[in-house]
Amino acid sequence: MEAKIKLKDFPQTFWVANTMEIFERMAWYGFFAVSSLYITGAISEGGLGFSDEDRGVLQGVVTFFLYLFPVVSGALADRYGFKKMLFAAFVILVPAYYFLGVFKTFPTFFLAFMMVAIGAAMFKPVIIGTITKVTNERSSSMGFGIFYMMVNIGGFLGPIVAGIVRAISWDYVFIASAGWIAVNFIFVTLFYKEPTSEAKSANPRSLKKVMTDMVEVLGNGRFFLFVFGLLVILVMGSKFTSDNTITWAQIIYISIGWIVVNVIYDMVLNKMNNANGASWFTSKMKLGDWKFGLFLLLMSGFWTSFNQIFYTLPLYIRDFVDTSDLMMAVKSIFNFFGLSNELFASFSNSMATPGQVNPEYIINLNAGAIILFQVMISYFVTRLKPFTTIFWGTIITVVSLSILVFGTVGWITVAGIVVFSFGEMMASPKSKEYTGKIAPPEKVALYMGYFYWCVALGNLFGGILSGQLYAAFARDMQRPDLMWLIFAIIALASAMLILLYDRLIIKKVK
Template sequence: MSTTATDTPRGLKMFPRAFWAANVMEIFERMGWYGFYAVSSLYLTEAVADGGLGFTSQDRGVIQGVVTFFLYLFPAAFGALADRYGYRAMFLASTMIMAPAYLLLQFPTSFWAFFAVYFLVAVGHGMFKPVVISTVALTTTEKTGSMGFGIFYMMVNVGGFLGPIIAGVVRGWSWTYVFWASAAWIVMLALTCIIFYKDPRSAEERASKKKLSEVFTGMIEVVGNGRFFLMVLGVLVVLVMGSKWWDFKLIGPISLAWIVFNILIDLILRAMGRGAGQGPWLLQPMQVGEGRYMVFLLLMAGFWTSFNQIFLTLPEYIRDYGDTSDLIRSLSPVASGITGLFQNLGVDTSNWSLAVLEHGQVKPEHLINLNAFGIILGQVGISYLIRNVKPLNTIINGVVVTVISFLVFMLGGEGWIIVAAILVFSVGEMMASPKSKEYAGRIAPPGKVGMYMGYFYWCTALGNLFGGLLSGVMYGHFGPTERGGTDNPDAMWIIFALLAASTALSLVLYDRWVQKNPVQAES
């Protein structure tokens, strides 16, 4: 019997059950993660008397930067384990780590204890990420891929929007409820997996198992060989140490000394006649891997470093410098109408303000959540308007819009100014973020597209590391005097704007170089 056009599933029916189960699980996973992450800066730096941990901004930056850095490195390894042991098993294993970890996160009060438990949270989310993305990829085709990943990106933002709202509401009564809420979303994720999810891979795909050693070898080869990887790792360690335990001014000299030391060792090894691949890896000359791709990842890490400030730095800034009384005055008639309606129904609304206000101001997380709300409403429209614009031009324009958003913060700390800055920032994100993946695929040499896309999240990992460390140092220096700062936040926003602007300029130069130096396919 021949298949007619009417036999082809249309609309939402074109996607199998596993696709929708994965998207629902993504919503719950994002609600769990962003439910705490959106308020983490406040929890870590809030006074102990107010329920926080009383950490410094530098402590907060190191925790957020290092933990999320590893979160975005884990998927490569856990993806290989999922291929070996099954997608469903990996989903459930991730929930068995995430849910207890969120519950435990409410108890540590010291830096290292909190770091350890939060790292465990990152392990769980790192296990989840590669499996959900792989499921979406396997349950879509060339014809349905654009819509499928569009739906998935929408679900990411739905979860990222709902999680912080609920966390912001419940923390009005106790921080404990924030951790219970995140754990509850993970439990809902597990139930969705148990009831609805089925591994979408064929029998042949399940039999094809990549060794974990091959994954780690591939990760190193993207950077270079083991010696070059060790040099890069050393620089990253210096950055972390200089953000908390060393004087920040030592980062440059120590990093330079470490690089020069490795170059000298390299010269000695080459003078001895050693070549790449000869002898133990520690006694081999350094070798750069996908150099042009590493440069692109570093440049995009600059964008993500700037982007992450909306979650890392902005909560503290709004708490310490924001004055949202203008917002409260503007929205009071609406709030009075809603509470009046419920009061007429016999509902006691006397404590409802705890869900939205803190110390007479709108809670920072509710304002920051306008970022996700703006993306939910505007991503389709923005994508349509820029559909014919070259990916790189769109990325650069998006970064420029991000620069403008940082400068808007300098107009003052009034509520409507903060709202305007966040929404402008969201436009920049909607332009740059989706197109960056498309551009990465286009600059990939023939035969290496899969590898380029597989390690794309490295720029997100680096952006989280650099963003967290820079946020802690910048706010610790330019923040309020009572927290040891110079009380000059405008200078901080200028530095973030300059960083984003330098990223845009560097991308222009990089693209010109790529166009002049195309890479041929390997024979």
């Protein structure tokens, strides 16, 4: 009988990596949980005063690149060493978080935000790689379970601190985030030991190898140029629709024009018998594993809806939800423990709006629910197939978004968040497992490396849709219920399309 895994069986580097993860997540979620409130907040109250459309572009584009970069930064870490990459990430992140509170124009704030994304993208693959290298087949399951718990502990604590300090000044939110990252210099310098890495081997993974793998899995350079062009049109169009510089009809025409240009260029290359030119630019577009690419696109629909808990919900709570019922519940708790009315009054007045609960505290119930229930949910879905769990997890997300349609008071909004959390606990972990199931058996690790690209697309689409729909339905029409209904429909459509994908493509191929 195999001995049980004990906490003391994990080496020091495992615990150091998890500790750094807590502080990094405190920094990220301490900012990101209140980012929508800060970006669109009134200048007179310390906010940036940007439009909802600009806010959507900022959040969507930056997080899109955050989830793309690890493919490259992971290769750099393999080549030059994990410890050096962590140190470089912290050197970037500390000033980047600080400058988020200093820069007040769209271009400068975008620059600081992008630097945060670069630093976080350098940090993410190194920590995951460290956990992988210091655990074995016997301990990896428990090791990653502990890691996921640490992620959510950091995600839970960060917004609480941010909510407290923003009552003093928004500046302290960014100083706190920079401070959490600065603490990690102590751990990486004094306690982190380099795990076994390719940096010490004869054949470290090169960037050229990364690009070759990318072509095999997703497509060649021409295909990426085509897709990137469409995304640029989408992003720039979204940015300039707020001041009517461009309309969505014009964006569609430009997109069609870009598609036609690429098709004609491929036809010309074909006639010239130059389908595989000397350079990537003179080669025809080539799609890699179209089945996997389609899966990433369909899963991006789930992440588009999922991300609204951070993009849209804080604004919705601020602008449309009466949370005084939650504050009265807090008062009852104070009375139960015999705490004075003066202490409760002090707590109530510490909120951004006295008598109302801060939005970041309410959405923080998501991280709290995951900390409390993830192990239990994982146990119950162990015997279910990955696809079944993803499908029903997404359906539960649809239910949660439908609850928010009626969420004009605190308790209904809380119900929507809690239900949403259970959907996330089912769908998110199992989507990675499903990726391993649909990948070619000999290339599972390679395909898993690109799983987060569906998260990247979900962040991009989610950010842009959040900005556009909140502006159109919540701000201009005062009908946020229609906005939540649209997000629920997107989640439902994603679930149905993933069902068809599993039935008609994956099972048919197998």
